[in-house]
Amino acid sequence: MAEHPELLPYGIIREDLFRPLSRAGSKWWFTVVACFLLVVAGLAAWGVQLRDGLGVTGLNRPVFWGLYIVDFVFWIGISHAGTLISAILRLTDAAWRKPVTRAAEAITLFALMIGGLFPIIHLGRAWFFYWLIPYPNARLMWPNFRSPLVWDLTAIVTYVTGSAIYLYLPLIPDMAQLGAHNKPWRRKLYKALSLGWTGSDREWHALEMAMKLNAVIILAVAISVHTVVAWDFSMSIAPTWHSTIFGPYFVVGAIFSGIGALIIVMATLRRTLHLENYLIKRHFDNMSKLLLTMSLLWFYFTMSEHITIWYGNEPKEMGVFGQRTRGDYAFWFWLMVFVNFVVPVTLLGIKKLRSVKTAVIASFGVLIGMWLERYLIVIPTLVTPRLASATSVYTPSWVELMITVATFAAMIMLYLLFARLFPIIAVWEYKPHSPEEED
Amino acid sequence: MVIDLDRCTGCEACVVACHSENNIGMSTPEEAARGRVNHWIRIDRYYEGQFPDIKVKYRPVLCQHCDEAPCEPVCPVNATYHNPEGLNVQVYNRCVGTFYCANNCPYTVRSFNWFDPKWPEPMQLQHNPDVSIRPGGVMEKCTFCIQRIKRVEDQADAAGRPVADGEVQPACVQSCPAEAMIFGDLNDPDSKVSRLAGDGRATKLMEELGTKPKVVYLEKAR
Numbered sequence: 001m002a003e004h005p006e007l008l009p010y011g012i013i014r015e016d017l018f019r020p021l022s023r024a025g026s027k028w029w030f031t032v033v034a035c036f037l038l039v040v041a042g043l044a045a046w047g048v049q050l051r052d053g054l055g056v057t058g059l060n061r062p063v064f065w066g067l068y069i070v071d072f073v074f075w076i077g078i079s080h081a082g083t084l085i086s087a088i089l090r091l092t093d094a095a096w097r098k099p100v101t102r103a104a105e106a107i108t109l110f111a112l113m114i115g116g117l118f119p120i121i122h123l124g125r126a127w128f129f130y131w132l133i134p135y136p137n138a139r140l141m142w143p144n145f146r147s148p149l150v151w152d153l154t155a156i157v158t159y160v161t162g163s164a165i166y167l168y169l170p171l172i173p174d175m176a177q178l179g180a181h182n183k184p185w186r187r188k189l190y191k192a193l194s195l196g197w198t199g200s201d202r203e204w205h206a207l208e209m210a211m212k213l214n215a216v217i218i219l220a221v222a223i224s225v226h227t228v229v230a231w232d233f234s235m236s237i238a239p240t241w242h243s244t245i246f247g248p249y250f251v252v253g254a255i256f257s258g259i260g261a262l263i264i265v266m267a268t269l270r271r272t273l274h275l276e277n278y279l280i281k282r283h284f285d286n287m288s289k290l291l292l293t294m295s296l297l298w299f300y301f302t303m304s305e306h307i308t309i310w311y312g313n314e315p316k317e318m319g320v321f322g323q324r325t326r327g328d329y330a331f332w333f334w335l336m337v338f339v340n341f342v343v344p345v346t347l348l349g350i351k352k353l354r355s356v357k358t359a360v361i362a363s364f365g366v367l368i369g370m371w372l373e374r375y376l377i378v379i380p381t382l383v384t385p386r387l388a389s390a391t392s393v394y395t396p397s398w399v400e401l402m403i404t405v406a407t408f409a410a411m412i413m414l415y416l417l418f419a420r421l422f423p424i425i426a427v428w429e430y431k432p433h434s435p436e437e438e439d
Numbered sequence: 440m441v442i443d444l445d446r447c448t449g450c451e452a453c454v455v456a457c458h459s460e461n462n463i464g465m466s467t468p469e470e471a472a473r474g475r476v477n478h479w480i481r482i483d484r485y486y487e488g489q490f491p492d493i494k495v496k497y498r499p500v501l502c503q504h505c506d507e508a509p510c511e512p513v514c515p516v517n518a519t520y521h522n523p524e525g526l527n528v529q530v531y532n533r534c535v536g537t538f539y540c541a542n543n544c545p546y547t548v549r550s551f552n553w554f555d556p557k558w559p560e561p562m563q564l565q566h567n568p569d570v571s572i573r574p575g576g577v578m579e580k581c582t583f584c585i586q587r588i589k590r591v592e593d594q595a596d597a598a599g600r601p602v603a604d605g606e607v608q609p610a611c612v613q614s615c616p617a618e619a620m621i622f623g624d625l626n627d628p629d630s631k632v633s634r635l636a637g638d639g640r641a642t643k644l645m646e647e648l649g650t651k652p653k654v655v656y657l658e659k660a661r
Binding site for chain 1: 470473474475476484500509512513515516517533534535536537538539541542543545546549550552553555574575576577578645648
């Protein structure tokens with residue numbers, strides 16, 4: 001088929017990309033309903049936790065952080081798929097980015113919405129979460145600005161706001177196109193979202209400028225967000241958490257898992273929405289190379305982190321190191337190394353093996369591996385506290401597992417709804433410059 | 440506070456006294472097995488030698504009221520802070536339960552109310568009216584029996600005299616049959632605790648972390 005989607009006539013492109021908005025198959029309905037039920041089950045589990053207390057989790061003394069924090073770091077990591085990748089590609093003017101950016105930016109927004117919930121779910125008194133927000137209040141108190149959790153809240157709120165704007169700006173011209181014809185309720189929605197876009201030169205210039213500025217700002221925000229998430233750990237004095245490398249290590253891990261998520265989403269969209277002409281092999285090839293690079297970087301960071309602990313041989317740190325490499329968590333640790341490093345390097349590093357299918361397989365492995373990485377950072381440290389008498393074990397409860405499953409369902413559901421409401425590829429970007437070429 | 444480890448018999452009277460003085464909720468055996476015990480003071484056991492020639496050493500561990508407490512800066516809502524008297528205090532009404540303080544405490548002495556606190560009948564009848572009952576979802580820890588400190592200070596104020604050395608006795612100190620625990624003012628160089636803190640046997644727990652703990656352990660050098 002066409003090697004470059006740009007060479008297709010604009011009329012066909014518009015037809016192809018707007019078609020998914022008007023037709024929903026039974027498979028789509030089935031998946032959305034199934035995911036919705038899982039989300040409801042997750043909310044019910046949260047309800048049980050709010051009613052009874054955090055005792056319904058597997059947390060104990062000294063394992064005060066568990067699956068919720070693992071999920072939190074994981075989802076904030078996934079959010080680095082979109083904005084960061086799309087901003088880099090936009091700023092470097094990579095021509096092949098057109099069909100990838102919006103799909104990526106949507107992941108960011110949804111992953112942040114989900115990830116941002118976990119610190120609240122995790123609170124002992126979740127209904128008072130707003131006490132962390134600095135605003136003039138009846139308690140006459142500011143939050144403690146020295147706490148990394150306040151930095152975290154600030155970073156994530158900034159990132160969600162920025163990502164929402166970043167996703168929305170390039171949607172405006174498409175909204176205007178869709179507002180012209182459609183079912184009445186959709187016409188209303190698209191018209192409202194188009195903000196009265198007429199397509200004048202002045203508007204295009206303003207939009208172009210806004211998108212460029214936003215890309216630069218969001219790049220800095222994205223990197224700082226995951227650094228701050230890492231600082232939640234490294235600002236503490238717990239063995240192996242107190243590490244200077246955690247900021248960049250977490251950012252690399254986040255981009256790594258984000259690219260994995262993006263490859264899976266791209267392959268699914270291509271298959272289900274028949275976008276074979278748009279998401280071509282070249283896109284997967286490029287994304288595979290990016291994933292491969294990140295896999296090597298991840299390995300470099302993981303090795304730096306562990307080899308210094310091992311060589312330094314400090315007893316408390318070695319306790320955690322031992323738990324990871326040959327203790328209770330050894331299986332998961334070596335599985336993580338296998339799926340995060342061995343699999344991607346073999347499947348994507350050898351040119352003959354590199355294909356859409358192997359990229360998807362490697363990406364699933366990376367998602368599992370990166371979730372495990374966060375688990376292996378949070379739990380082994382907490383089960384081996386400095387005073388041996390406080391040592392404990394941690395087994396997640398059904399409530400924690402249910403909520404974790406529900407967030408994956410929420411991601412799929414939100415994405416499916418998004419793909420039916422908005423064109424998943426920015427149509428206007430293919431629009432020819434002179435009006436004669438339009439038909 | 441000074442704790443003489445060479446006197447401690449590990450009887451756990453301090454643990455019981457602390458529970459009833461401070462209205463600490465009672466865990467069930469099942470919950471305790473899951474690591475949900477709720478004590479503000481615990482007795483750590485250390486074994487020396489090979490069975491049967493074995494020696495057990497005890498160390499009561501409670502909040503060390505660190506001068507450089509790692510739990511304080513990490514709390515986003517200022518629920519734990521240093522009061523003007525130098526105590527590390529926990530304001531239950533401010534706590535939202537982020538757990539960060541407990542994770543950053545190297546002594547693992549903070550305990551959390553996993554559920555609303557419960558007492559088996561008729562234990563709820565012996566609650567101390569001077570101490571509030573903490574709801575579920577809130578972190579708590581040893582206060583050095585701040586209610587007793589305040590009461591003695593108020594009495595001394597009313598009588599127009601300074602607080603005498605040894606006048607304040609937290610529940611654990613009062614109940615210790617071996618008189619292994621002594622409480623007093625470390626700022627007063629003539630107090631008993633100040634003299635004992637200068638003893639050759641004096642050590643502090645994990646002082647190397649820079650936490651500046653205010654609990655001094657007396658222990659014969661081995």
